[in-house]
Amino acid sequence: MAQTDGLIRVEVVTPARAVLDIKAKDVVLPGVNGELDVMPGHLALLTDLGVGRMIVRGGPEGERSFVIDGGFAEIVNDTLTVLTESCEGIDEIDIEHAQQMLERAQAELKDLEELSKSEVVAEDVMALHRKQIERSRARILHCLLYTSDAA
Numbered sequence: 661m662a663q664t665d666g667l668i669r670v671e672v673v674t675p676a677r678a679v680l681d682i683k684a685k686d687v688v689l690p691g692v693n694g695e696l697d698v699m700p701g702h703l704a705l706l707t708d709l710g711v712g713r714m715i716v717r718g719g720p721e722g723e724r725s726f727v728i729d730g731g732f733a734e735i736v737n738d739t740l741t742v743l744t745e746s747c748e749g750i751d752e753i754d755i756e757h758a759q760q761m762l763e764r765a766q767a768e769l770k771d772l773e774e775l776s777k778s779e780v781v782a783e784d785v786m787a788l789h790r791k792q793i794e795r796s797r798a799r800i801l802h803c804l805l806y807t808s809d810a811a
Contacts (some may be wrong), residue, residue, distance in 0.1 A: 668700050669739040670716060672726070672747050679747045680726075685718025687740055689733055696733070698740050705735045709744065711798045713806070725750040727802050729795055746795075753803045762796035765789050 670687055672680040689696045690712025714726045731744030769789040772781050 666700055667718070667738075668698060668702070670719070670742075671740065672714075672728070672742045672744065674744055674746055680716070682716070682719045684716045686715075687717070688713075688715040689742070690714065690728065692730075698733075698735055700738050702735050702738075702740075704737075705733070707733050709733055709742065711794050713750070713798075713802045714742070714747070725802070725806050727753065727799050748799070750802050750806050753799050753807075755800060755803045758796050758799040758803065762793060762800065765792040765796060769793065 665683070667683040667685060668687065670680055670682055670684050671678070685699070687698045689698065690710045692708045692710045696707065709728060709731045711730050712728065714728045715723065716726070717723045726747050726749050728742065728747045729745040731742060733743075734741045769786065772786055772789060775781055776786070
């Protein structure tokens with residue numbers, strides 16, 4: 661049954677923990693084909709998510725931004741449930757650590773590409789490193805764009 665308070669319940673869950681369980685007026689998600697804006701009264705939906713910025717508006721802390729690592733979103737009866745590999749508040753990102761992770765993933769991918777010239781390297785191993793590069797780039801980009809103390 662849909663809520664009648666003009667808010668949606670927002671639940672974000674990762675394999676490690678429940679990250680968020682609040683009510684909000686509006687949530688913007690990074691869909692695989694563009695952004696998806698979820699407001700009260702949204703039709704039921706199950707969709708894939710991309711790596712990117714999730715914005716929660718009208719919650720107890722005003723507007724908050726997170727970087728999520730793809731996954732799925734389900735909207736039913738004014739409840740949005742996000743299942744993702746990781747979710748990190750943009751204001752909590754350690755940009756130096758993210759830069760180190762990016763550099764390490766890029767170096768490892770380069771090494772694997774060189775190795776693949778003489779040996780068989782499983783494509784899923786290469787894909788895993790490409791995914792880590794995508795995650796690190798998203799964390800760095802969103803941190804630089806949406807925090808005032810990223811410098």
